[in-house]
Amino acid sequence: MASTKAKGKAPAKEGQGEAGAGRSRNQFTKERPPLFAEELWACMYCNYCSAECPTAREVGWESTTPRGKIRMFKSLVDQWHPKRGVEVPDAFVCAVYECTSCGRCSVVCHVGIDFLSHHEEWRRWLARSGCGPMEDHDVMVRSLENYGNPYLSPSRDRARWAEGLELPTKGELLYFAGCSDSFVHPDVARRTVAVLRALGMDVAYLGNDEPCCGSTTARLGLEGSFADLASDVRTRIEGSGAKLVVTACPGCSSAFREYYPKAGFDLDVEVVHLTELLDRELRKGRLRFRERLPGRYVYYDPCHLGRIDGVFEPPRRVLEACVEEVVELARSHEESLCCGSGGGLKTAFPDQATSIGGRVVEMAQDARADTLVTACPWCETNIGDASAARTAGLRVVDIIEVVHQALRLDEAEEGTEKRKRRAPGRLVG
Structure with a gap:
């Protein structure tokens, strides 16, 4: 039987599924939708947030605007029945996941509605109901389950970028590389360590035991998967003896500082983004170019x-x-x-x-x-x-x-490599 999850492709018409998909466009769930929050009644339908929404500007459909999503969600709340449940239109599922979670709507709302928080709650409801996330997210989710990262990369390759750096797994300053810099931008990870060491810092790194921070699962609404990852991260950070966790990925830092406390996984350490740490060192006069x-x-x-x-x-x-x-x-x-x-x-x-x-x-x-x-x-x-x-x-x-x-660290590293290459010759000769 074909999956009833919405596919990750924009429909040909607003509210209509891809032609010839050969599957149901709507789904039933008995999972009660979240309450229609009181502050959502304050929405004046002014559409000011819609002009600021990147996906609404790109697609141009009412269903992709915050205003349109509020209307669709209100309809689902009104239709839900404890025995019959409610039919969730594919258009609503697509609209909820056709969002970058940038938070711009919450910033510009004239009546102060934190729309992003409601939007994330809707995603959690859709995930609990089996209606979400999108079908095209399934590969990423399975990759997290099987490999511990969203990139279909073997878990044994997570620490490949750190080969030769001899980083300890325990220490007061723990560098949390994250999935993206470990698998997609390894040069960023290596250069982060090089810069921190140039500042005289002893850097620890969990290596292949570093889990995914869970940011992706949190933003897709997958509460169970996120809780498992967050619990693993907290355990490993506690075991490292870290007092300061540094990451160059805002997905990781915002997850640690925002999503973890909300889910009851407070990290008893200071978490900073790399730029915050570099700025501290700059103002103290330790970072000099x-x-x-x-x-x-x-x-x-x-x-x-x-x-x-x-x-x-x-x-x-x-x-x-x-x-x-x-x-x-x-x-x-x-x-x-x-x-x-x-x-x-x-x-x-x-x-x-x-x-x-x-x-x-x-x-x-x-x-x-x-x-x-x-x-x-x-x-x-x-x-x-x-x-x-x-x-x-x-x-x-x-x-x-x-x-x-x-900092001219490329030159310093090149000189080190030349000395390493010459060393065996001197020893033999």
Whole structure:
């Protein structure tokens, strides 16, 4: 029997499924929907948030707007019956997962509705009901179950980036690399360790025993999977003896600081994003750059680091200290446009995610920047994909790449490698 889950492809018409799919477009569930929260009654249907929603702007359908989703959800609440349950339209499932979880709607709401929190609750309900997440998310979910990461990469390869670094598994400063930098951007992980060591810090790393932080499962509404991962992470961090956890992924840092406490998995350690730690060292005078790199750079605010966690200035101060010129995008800080990859959108709606990322590329081009710097592996990937799709020629890098270069650590590492290569000759000769 074909799965009744919604596929991760935008329907041909609003509220209609893909033609010829050969399966039911609606699903029944007896799982009671969340209560229609009192603050949702305050929605004035002004549609101001819809103009700010990246997916609504891209698709242009009422069902993808916060206003449209509120209306559909209210209808489901009204229709639910304890014996009959309720029929959940495919259009609602698609609309709820056709979202980057950027949080812009909550920021701009004129009556102060925290729409993102309600949206995440709807995802949890759909997941409990078996109606969600999207069919195209299943591969990612199975990968997490089988390999401990969402990239279908063998778990034994998680620590491959750290080969030769001889990192201990226990210590007061624990670097949590995360799945994306371990499997997709390993150079970011290696350079993070190089920079921290250059600052005189002893860095510990869990190696292949490092679990996924669970951010992906939390944002898809998979409560059970998230709880399992969060419990494992907490146990391993406690066993490491860490007092400070550093990560370069906002997905990890926001999960540790936001989702873990809400789910009852408080980490009894300080958690910081890498840019926050570098900014501390910069202001203490410990982080000193040997040169300012030439070029015109622009910093892009990741949603979960900026809008969700409120970290805006630390990465800017670090970047301004190591390059000659930094310009701002037309929209930045809390008004930053989402890159398009968050909330599972890139997995289920990849073309839409790339198109949304193209808007960021356009702004960078308007700012006449030759390098876009961000502090999130998901942003780096999706904006990079958008730049490549448009043959824009925009260089997209993580901030640690710039810091590493400005510290001239490439030269130091190259010298070390040369000495290592010469050493056997001297010993033999």
